[in-house]
Amino acid sequence: MAIDLSVNLNKIALIRNSREGNYPDVTAFGRLSLDAGAAGLTVHPRPDQRHITPDDVRNLAALRTEYPRTEFNIEGNPFAPARGTYPGLIELVAETNPEQCTLVPDNDAQKTSDHGFDLKTDGERLIPLIEKLHSLGARVSLFMDPDPEQIALAKQIGADRIELYTGPYAWAFGRNKEEGEQQFLLHKAAAEAALLCGLGINAGHDLNLQNLPLYSQLPGLQEVSIGHALTVDALLMGYSEAVAAYRAICD
Numbered sequence: 001m002a003i004d005l006s007v008n009l010n011k012i013a014l015i016r017n018s019r020e021g022n023y024p025d026v027t028a029f030g031r032l033s034l035d036a037g038a039a040g041l042t043v044h045p046r047p048d049q050r051h052i053t054p055d056d057v058r059n060l061a062a063l064r065t066e067y068p069r070t071e072f073n074i075e076g077n078p079f080a081p082a083r084g085t086y087p088g089l090i091e092l093v094a095e096t097n098p099e100q101c102t103l104v105p106d107n108d109a110q111k112t113s114d115h116g117f118d119l120k121t122d123g124e125r126l127i128p129l130i131e132k133l134h135s136l137g138a139r140v141s142l143f144m145d146p147d148p149e150q151i152a153l154a155k156q157i158g159a160d161r162i163e164l165y166t167g168p169y170a171w172a173f174g175r176n177k178e179e180g181e182q183q184f185l186l187h188k189a190a191a192e193a194a195l196l197c198g199l200g201i202n203a204g205h206d207l208n209l210q211n212l213p214l215y216s217q218l219p220g221l222q223e224v225s226i227g228h229a230l231t232v233d234a235l236l237m238g239y240s241e242a243v244a245a246y247r248a249i250c251d
């Protein structure tokens, strides 16, 4: 079964934000990604607007009139309040109607997302937010560590999918293949637990051309979202070629 490749455009926005103006144009890179075979686009707007801005989210959402089969995935922390021109995650979803919203327990102090939800702590307060996102027509995915007990809770509070946090897998694989394989076994057990309770499975964070071939064998894997390594590979290979190389592993 093919895995959907969702290209994360955060890093394109990060380069754009390092100067005045609109270069590179994030929406143009959204088009390039879809033309090169991506099934979807992912953005992770943060309240500090370090990369993707609310206007990027709106412009990319509008791309679906040109590319109606696109899976648009907005990631973020639903508890982070509105700040300046950042209206809050749920409000952005209400405005732009993504196919999927991935909830992530991050904050400004983190350089990047670095752990999944602890649903023993956050589960109760996520329930009404998941219901709200469902009423807006979004599939809801929760960013999770590969812990079968926590994954069962994700189902109980109404999530449709989990996104397995692959950072530790990727770093282990980078150190040596055997360590990567050990981490993969943890993810395999987590995926089996997710399938058993009826959850769909996404994955992402620091996936790259070296570690994706093994990870793509994860049981039930439906979507990977990839941005950081893909953007670096694009510097070496060309953007469309990089998207196509990731897509080839997913097919």
Ligand SMILES: CC(=O)[C@@H](O)[C@H](O)COP(=O)(O)O
Pocket (backbone or CB within 6 Å): 008, 010, 011, 043, 044, 075, 104, 111, 112, 113, 143, 204, 205, 227
């Ligand atoms: C949830 C996840 O793993 C990605 O969205 C990752 O957080 C990318 O975000 P940054 O590009 O801000 O690091």
Ligand SMILES: NCC(=O)COP(=O)(O)O
Pocket (backbone or CB within 6 Å): 008, 042, 075, 163, 203, 204, 205, 206, 207, 225, 226, 227, 228, 229, 230
């Ligand atoms: N959800 C993970 C994601 O969107 C991309 O993460 P990365 O490839 O930029 O590490």
